[in-house]
Amino acid sequence: MERRDSAMSKTQVHFHPDGQEALVELLFQLADDDFLLAYRGSEWLGLAPHIEEDIAFSSISQDTMGHAAMYYQLLEDLGCGSADELAHARPAAARRNAVLLERVNGPGHYLREPRYDWAFTVVRQYFYTQAKRIRLESLTKRVYTPLAEVAAKIQVELHYHLLHWHTWFVQLTNAPGEARTRMTKAIQDVAADFAGVLTLGAKGADMVRWGLIDDEKVLTERTIAALAPAFAEVGLDWPMPFGMKHGNGRNGEHTPDLDEALATLSEVYRAVPHAVW
Amino acid sequence: MAAMMTFTRLSDEEKYERFMQRIEAGEKIEADDWMPDEYRTALIKLIAMHAVSEIMGALPEKEWVPKAPSLRRKLGIMAKVQDEMGHGQLLLRVAEDLMAPLGKTREDILEDLLNERLKFHNVFHMAAPTWADAGLIGWLVDGAAIMTQTNMLDASYGPYARALKRICAEEVFHAQHGESIILALAEGTKEQKEMLQEALNRWWEALLMFFGPPTADTTGTSKQDITIKYRIRTKTNEQLRQDFFTKYVPRIWALGLKIPDETMHFDKEKGQWIYRQPDWERFKEIIRNNGPKSQERLELRRTAYKQNAWVREALGAVRTAG
Numbered sequence: 001m002e003r004r005d006s007a008m009s010k011t012q013v014h015f016h017p018d019g020q021e022a023l024v025e026l027l028f029q030l031a032d033d034d035f036l037l038a039y040r041g042s043e044w045l046g047l048a049p050h051i052e053e054d055i056a057f058s059s060i061s062q063d064t065m066g067h068a069a070m071y072y073q074l075l076e077d078l079g080c081g082s083a084d085e086l087a088h089a090r091p092a093a094a095r096r097n098a099v100l101l102e103r104v105n106g107p108g109h110y111l112r113e114p115r116y117d118w119a120f121t122v123v124r125q126y127f128y129t130q131a132k133r134i135r136l137e138s139l140t141k142r143v144y145t146p147l148a149e150v151a152a153k154i155q156v157e158l159h160y161h162l163l164h165w166h167t168w169f170v171q172l173t174n175a176p177g178e179a180r181t182r183m184t185k186a187i188q189d190v191a192a193d194f195a196g197v198l199t200l201g202a203k204g205a206d207m208v209r210w211g212l213i214d215d216e217k218v219l220t221e222r223t224i225a226a227l228a229p230a231f232a233e234v235g236l237d238w239p240m241p242f243g244m245k246h247g248n249g250r251n252g253e254h255t256p257d258l259d260e261a262l263a264t265l266s267e268v269y270r271a272v273p274h275a276v277w
Numbered sequence: 278m279a280a281m282m283t284f285t286r287l288s289d290e291e292k293y294e295r296f297m298q299r300i301e302a303g304e305k306i307e308a309d310d311w312m313p314d315e316y317r318t319a320l321i322k323l324i325a326m327h328a329v330s331e332i333m334g335a336l337p338e339k340e341w342v343p344k345a346p347s348l349r350r351k352l353g354i355m356a357k358v359q360d361e362m363g364h365g366q367l368l369l370r371v372a373e374d375l376m377a378p379l380g381k382t383r384e385d386i387l388e389d390l391l392n393e394r395l396k397f398h399n400v401f402h403m404a405a406p407t408w409a410d411a412g413l414i415g416w417l418v419d420g421a422a423i424m425t426q427t428n429m430l431d432a433s434y435g436p437y438a439r440a441l442k443r444i445c446a447e448e449v450f451h452a453q454h455g456e457s458i459i460l461a462l463a464e465g466t467k468e469q470k471e472m473l474q475e476a477l478n479r480w481w482e483a484l485l486m487f488f489g490p491p492t493a494d495t496t497g498t499s500k501q502d503i504t505i506k507y508r509i510r511t512k513t514n515e516q517l518r519q520d521f522f523t524k525y526v527p528r529i530w531a532l533g534l535k536i537p538d539e540t541m542h543f544d545k546e547k548g549q550w551i552y553r554q555p556d557w558e559r560f561k562e563i564i565r566n567n568g569p570k571s572q573e574r575l576e577l578r579r580t581a582y583k584q585n586a587w588v589r590e591a592l593g594a595v596r597t598a599g
């Protein structure tokens with residue numbers, strides 16, 4: 001393992017005070033991204049195309065929720081509040097996740113008439129997992145040791161996630177008829193918001209300056225390079241440019257989908273104030 | 278080989294006699310072994326019902342997965358519900374092997390469920406309106422399931438006995454997961470304690486029903502005689518219910534909860550628990566898919582089935598092409 005920046009030590013939970021703001025911002029992006037996507041994944045439980053997929057998808061969503069929990073824990077260690085509070089009690093405007101990850105799985109509700117869109121889910125998961133892998137690779141090599149260590153742990157699980165979604169992506173897009181039409185539409189839909197996943201937001205330059213992560217331009221190039229072979233496999237044109245159609249979540253811009261998600265995921269948490277569950 | 282040749286020449290009565298000797302000697306029957314039709318039919322019914330009950334059983338808790346009140350609870354209940362789907366999958370495979378000579382597959386089982394030709398367990402027709410219900414399901418429904426499944430761990434049908442072994446090992450974790458939720462509520466605020474008591478009130482009758490009617494004449498449909506004859510299970514419904522009381526009634530009381538049956542007590546002379554019978558007419562209605570949540574939960578699966586039709590079609594096309 002390469003030598004870490006001398007500003008850090010293994011047990012240290014305080015970053016350089018001037019860089020702390022950028023670090024906290026980055027951790028919120030990482031935590032909220034995984035938390036919201038794991039939540040959307042958990043809504044699929046019992047509704048996936050077949051029972052094997054239900055089990056595999058659930059396992060991926062658990063991993064992803066576990067990743068969020070590790071990031072929230074890092075924030076707790078930095079004195080930002082308890083991990084549960086950070087996950088459950090922050091209002092939409094304080095959330096830093098990409099809008100793509102908060103968007104609903106489709107029309108309906110997870111308990112009533114869930115007319116969920118498997119194509120959108122596959123494409124969102126596949127694109128996001130690629131971006132996440134690139135981001136993690138960058139994080140493991142950076143200066144804040146507690147984060148680099150968490151990133152290395154997460155990386156191990158990501159290999160399987162990527163394989164899983166890549167298989168679905170290629171299989172469905174290469175299937176004739178309705179499947180290809182739906183997948184093509186889903187790719188357009190995901191691409192329209194994918195820039196929101198790739199950006200590091202208004203404090204991105206500070207994150208780079210403090211050696212926390214690579215520049216978002218570099219990360220974007222690497223993500224595109226990672227996704228390109230799959231597009232060759234399915235014989236589709238590259239869906240550029242990526243957009244932020246529904247806003248930049250990194251800067252606190254969100255959709256009503258997030259309000260609905262937060263209301264549901266914190267319903268019990270908020271029901272009895274100060275209770276232990 | 279010679280033994281095989283001789284066996285095929287035996288009359289059906291002789292085969293049956295040998296079969297009974299084997300199971301009475303504690304031997305395991307495997308999927309490809311000869312078995313009487315009655316045995317095969319009883320197993321298919323039992324295992325298919327068990328499989329779809331696991332799958333439908335994921336739904337009441339599924340309601341609480343996105344809402345679980347902490348990161349730890351969210352992870353715990355996700356893992357638990359995933360296990361239940363895994364049990365469903367494992368059991369579908371066991372049922373499929375038994376159905377193969379009849380030319381049927383798991384698709385038939387799942388379609389029978391959606392078309393209401395195949396029943397699922399009474400408890401999973403009930404509402405789970407609070408977080409306490411989610412905890413109670415883990416603690417007491419899984420606790421009850423451990424009892425009925427342990428009762429079949431030595432089933433004469435080997436593949437089922439082996440599946441149950443794996444399932445029971447996981448059920449123990451489920452019961453601990455449920456108990457941990459219950460303990461937090463029992464030690465919690467006034468609201469949390471009330472939430473817990475109300476959940477127990479709601480689930481008590483369903484828990485009694487879980488073990489099935491005491492005798493065939495209660496509902497006219499008890500399968501327990503056949504399953505005991507073929508050494509699929511050992512204890513009767515009533516023995517299991519009594520075991521459940523012995524294990525859980527003292528624990529429920531110890532948590533300061535009230536069982537919604539003032540006649541409930543242990544009769545030392547008779548050596549058994551005295552309790553009020555649940556309404557077995559209601560039980561019959563519930564398992565006919567007329568329970569409080571039967572149709573809503575079936576509808577959820579039907580919607581998903583319809584919604585994903587294009588995915589199944591695409592996978593089918595890929596398979597044929599390959």
Ligand SMILES: [Fe+2]
Pocket residue numbers: 331360361364444448
């Ligand atoms: Fe189970």
Ligand SMILES: [Fe+2]
Pocket residue numbers: 361419422447448451
């Ligand atoms: Fe269970």
